[in-house]
Amino acid sequence: MPYVTSLRYSGMQPHFEFDDEPKTKPPFGFSAGVWIDPARMPTSARQTDKPAMCNIFTLPGLNGVGARFKEIVERLEPGKHQFFPLKLRRKNDEPIEGEWFIFNACEKFDEILVKYMKPEKVKWAKKFNGTPLMHCERGTKVLTFSRPQIAGRHFWITDYLAAPQLIMSNEAVRAMKEARIKYFDMTEQLEADDTWIPEENIGPVLEWQKKNQLK
Numbered sequence: 618m619p620y621v622t623s624l625r626y627s628g629m630q631p632h633f634e635f636d637d638e639p640k641t642k643p644p645f646g647f648s649a650g651v652w653i654d655p656a657r658m659p660t661s662a663r664q665t666d667k668p669a670m671c672n673i674f675t676l677p678g679l680n681g682v683g684a685r686f687k688e689i690v691e692r693l694e695p696g697k698h699q700f701f702p703l704k705l706r707r708k709n710d711e712p713i714e715g716e717w718f719i720f721n722a723c724e725k726f727d728e729i730l731v732k733y734m735k736p737e738k739v740k741w742a743k744k745f746n747g748t749p750l751m752h753c754e755r756g757t758k759v760l761t762f763s764r765p766q767i768a769g770r771h772f773w774i775t776d777y778l779a780a781p782q783l784i785m786s787n788e789a790v791r792a793m794k795e796a797r798i799k800y801f802d803m804t805e806q807l808e809a810d811d812t813w814i815p816e817e818n819i820g821p822v823l824e825w826q827k828k829n830q831l832k
Contacts, residue, residue, distance in 0.1 A: 619762050620790045620803040621755070622783045623647060630674040630800050633662035633681070633705065644678030647783040647801075650725030650774030653699060658719060661704040670705075670713060672798040681705075684716040689792045693771040698722050722783055724773040726766070729753075730811050731818045733761035741821040742779065747829070749821040750779040760806045763813035777822050 624647050641657045643649060662676065672683040687700050700718040707713055729751075731739055738754040753760070762784075767773075771786040785793070790803060815823060 618787050618808055619767060619806050620785045620787070621760065621806060622785050622790075622801055622803045624673070624675050624680055625800050625802050626675055627800060629668055630671050631668045632665050632674075633676055634665055635659040635677060636661040636663060638677075642678065645721065646678070647680050648698075648720065648722035648772070648774055650722060650776070650781065652723050653721055655699075655701060658701045660702070661706070663706045663710070664708050664713070667708065670715070671800050672796075673801045676719065679719050682718050682720045685796050686720065686793075686798055687716070687718055689789065689796060689798075690720070690772060693786075693789055693792070697724065698772060722772040722774060724770065725776045725781075726773060727776045727815070727819060728762045728766040728773075728813055729775060729778070729818065730761045730763055730809055730813065732811075733807070733809060734759070747825065749777070749825050751777055751819075752779045755804075757804045758807050761809050762806060764808045764810050766813040767808075777819055 636659070638659050639657050642659060643653055643657060645653075659676075659679075662681075670683070672686045674681045681703060682700075690698055690700075699721040701721070703717045703719055705713040705717050731751075734753060738759075740752045741749045742752055744750050767786070771789040773784050774781045775784060785803070
C-alpha cells in the first residue's frame with residue numbers, strides 16, 4: 618500500500634537557519650515533484666538549537682536529509698530525484714560531520730481514484746492561475762490509488778491535488794523503517810486494480826484545459 622508522508626515539526630529534531638537564501642528559493646516542503654534549478658537552493662545553514670542530528674529534519678520551507686535516506690532513494694530509483702548538497706554548522710559554528718542534503722522528488726502524476734471517495738469529501742477550487750485543484754479528506758486509508766498507475770514507483774507527488782504531499786511506496790516505507798529513519802509522519806492508503814482514466818478523475822481540470830486551449 619502507498620503512504621502519504623509529511624515532515625514532522627518536533628522539538629526533538631535540530632532546527633536551522635540558512636546562511637544563503639536565494640530570493641527565488643521554492644518553499645516546497647518535502648518535495649516539489651518537478652526538477653528545480655540548483656541555483657535557487659540554499660547551500661549552507663547554521664543550527665539554532667542543540668538537538669542531535671537525525672536523517673530527516675525540517676529546514677525553513679524545505680527539508681533536510683542524511684546519507685542513509687539518500688541511499689534508500691537512490692537504491693530504489695537511481696538518478697531520478699534531486700539531492701542538493703548542504704553544509705551544516707552547529708550553533709557554535711563547528712562543522713557538522715556527514716553528508717547532508719535537501720531532497721526533491723522529481724516525479725508528479727495523477728493516480729487517485731475519485732470514485733472510491735465520498736462525494737462530499739471531494740471539492741475542486743481554482744488556483745491563483747485558474748487551474749482547478751482537488752481538495753479532499755486527509756487521514757489513514759481515505760485515498761485509493763490506481764495500482765497499475767503506481768506500479769514500480771516509489772517516491773512521487775500527486776498532480777492537481779491541493780497541498781500535495783510526498784507519496785512513498787510500501788517498499789520505500791519498509792526500507793525507511795528498517796534503516797530506523799524517523800521524524801516524518803506517514804498514513805497508509807488504499808489501492809485498487811482500476812486503470813486511472815483522466816475523464817473519471819480530473820474532469821474539472823480537463824474542462825479548464827479545453828476552455829483555455831491547453832493540453
